[in-house]
Amino acid sequence: xxxxxxxxxxxxxxxxxxxxxxxxxxxxxxxxxxDRIVFSPAFRRLQDKTQVFPLPESDFVHTRLTHSLxxxxxxxxxxxxxxxxxxxxxxKLKENYSKFHFGEIIAAACxxxxxxxPPFGHSGEDAISEYFRNGKGIRFINQISNQxxxxxxxxxxxxxxxxxxxxxxxxxxxxxxLKLTYATLSALTKYPRESLISDKxxxxxxxxxxxxxxxxxxxxxxxxxxxxxGLKKFSEAEEFYxxxxxxxxxxxxxxxxxxxMDFEDGFRLGFVxxxxxxxxxxxxxxxxxxxxxxxxxxNDKIGFLRAKAINNLVKEIAEVFLENxxxxxxxxxxxxxxxxxxxxxxLNEIERLSIDKIYRHKIVTERECAGYEVLGGLLxxxxxxxxxWLDGDFNNKNRTIIxxxxxxxxxxxxxxxxxxxRLHLIIDFISGMTDSFAVSLFRKIKGISLPFxxxxx
Numbered sequence: 324x325x326x327x328x329x330x331x332x333x334x335x336x337x338x339x340x341x342x343x344x345x346x347x348x349x350x351x352x353x354x355x356x357x358d359r360i361v362f363s364p365a366f367r368r369l370q371d372k373t374q375v376f377p378l379p380e381s382d383f384v385h386t387r388l389t390h391s392l393x394x395x396x397x398x399x400x401x402x403x404x405x406x407x408x409x410x411x412x413x414x415k416l417k418e419n420y421s422k423f424h425f426g427e428i429i430a431a432a433c434x435x436x437x438x439x440x441p442p443f444g445h446s447g448e449d450a451i452s453e454y455f456r457n458g459k460g461i462r463f464i465n466q467i468s469n470q471x472x473x474x475x476x477x478x479x480x481x482x483x484x485x486x487x488x489x490x491x492x493x494x495x496x497x498x499x500x501l502k503l504t505y506a507t508l509s510a511l512t513k514y515p516r517e518s519l520i521s522d523k524x525x526x527x528x529x530x531x532x533x534x535x536x537x538x539x540x541x542x543x544x545x546x547x548x549x550x551x552x553g554l555k556k557f558s559e560a561e562e563f564y565x566x567x568x569x570x571x572x573x574x575x576x577x578x579x580x581x582x583x584m585d586f587e588d589g590f591r592l593g594f595v596x597x598x599x600x601x602x603x604x605x606x607x608x609x610x611x612x613x614x615x616x617x618x619x620x621x622n623d624k625i626g627f628l629r630a631k632a633i634n635n636l637v638k639e640i641a642e643v644f645l646e647n648x649x650x651x652x653x654x655x656x657x658x659x660x661x662x663x664x665x666x667x668x669x670l671n672e673i674e675r676l677s678i679d680k681i682y683r684h685k686i687v688t689e690r691e692c693a694g695y696e697v698l699g700g701l702l703x704x705x706x707x708x709x710x711x712w713l714d715g716d717f718n719n720k721n722r723t724i725i726x727x728x729x730x731x732x733x734x735x736x737x738x739x740x741x742x743x744x745r746l747h748l749i750i751d752f753i754s755g756m757t758d759s760f761a762v763s764l765f766r767k768i769k770g771i772s773l774p775f776x777x778x779x780x
Contacts, residue, residue: 373442442694442756515567597621636661639664
């Protein structure tokens with residue numbers, strides 16, 4: 324069984340021999356995690372990264388930034404509810420922790436849960452993978468002998484990129500990157516395993532371990548985190564661990580927000596009718612409608628139902644978590660929490676309708692298709708240039724392309740880097756772009772638009 328005393332470890336992650344603890348300044352260690360994430364450049368870029376609607380023309384719909392903030396708010400509420408009962412069950416924890424510490428850990432993890440997503444949302448992840456699977460990147464894959472590194476590239480995962488960003492790329496000269504606490508880092512890792520695992524371990528599409536959460540380059544990082552907080556190890560041969568219990572609540576907060584808020588976005592944009600939206604949100608509030616509901620306009624009505632639905636779902640999911648605490652602590656729990664609530668069928672119906680009318684809408688799919696061209700094109704241009712540069716086969720075109728790379732990339736590029744390290748260096752650059760910057764840079768490189776101002780006579 325995992326132990327809450329270890330799971331709530333508030334030491335800062337570091338690979339240094341002597342780990343220093345931050346000075347006291349009125350904030351808990353977990354509040355500092357939250358603050359470090361907020362002030363990181365990678366988090367700021369989420370303001371121009373796709374949630375559902377790439378490069379939205381409406382100023383109402385969600386970006387990854389607003390989505391992450393909302394998930395953090397919901398996650399904090401879940402943590403506070405669960406923490407209150409956990410402390411009653413384990414009174415000794417009260418010596419060092421309050422219920423609010425649970426909420427703070429989950430809020431920080433929620434805030435960072437999408438920080439590794441590339442431009443164009445999940446289609447951006449697919450675009451990077453597709454470049455190496457069936458695009459021009461095949462020629463590089465064929466030169467890599469380490470199959471684990473190959474699997475990392477063929478199945479690019481935003482969650483793993485997020486772990487890399489937080490533990491290494493942000494503050495690259497500091498051991499531990501942002502130096503978040505062990506508790507927050509492990510709660511953040513939704514899929515605590517490496518990409519390539521043995522066939523003996525059977526994973527189904529419905530299993531919460533169906534994806535991976537860290538690349539080979541950060542495997543030792545997560546191993547140290549998992550051992551420090553006491554996660555259960557499933558495999559002796561690979562780095563494959565049970566989830567941190569609070570990771571289930573991070574996932575649940577995301578499940579609530581993307582289903583409900585994406586659905587509201589679809590209504591606001593006219594993809595889903597008022598009647599459809601009201602009929603699916605109404606059963607989630609589990610109470611009678613107040614009399615003043617009927618005097619509101621349609622937007623206010625949906626806003627009211629959305630708020631009440633989220634409030635009820637938070638309570639239901641907290642109850643499910645607490646009912647299954649022993650199974651979760653033993654590492655045997657493999658369900659998404661929302662699926663065990665009385666609202667599961669309504670949430671599934673919302674997702675089904677969202678897929679049909681929102682996620683597959685022509686506007687969304689057209690822009691996702693453009694994302695494949697943009698990201699695949701940028702990857703090929705910059706990977707070709709950096710390989711030529713590091714191999715000494717340098718022409719004027721590649722020299723110009725290299726000059727477009729930021730100093731943090733060129734300073735890390737050394738001739739002795741392996742091919743997979745070179746590839747991931749460019750992936751770091753491109754996956755970290757905002758949607759607008761990626762499109763603008765692609766158009767300029769391809770000569771579709773020219774970066775010249777009109778000169779006056």
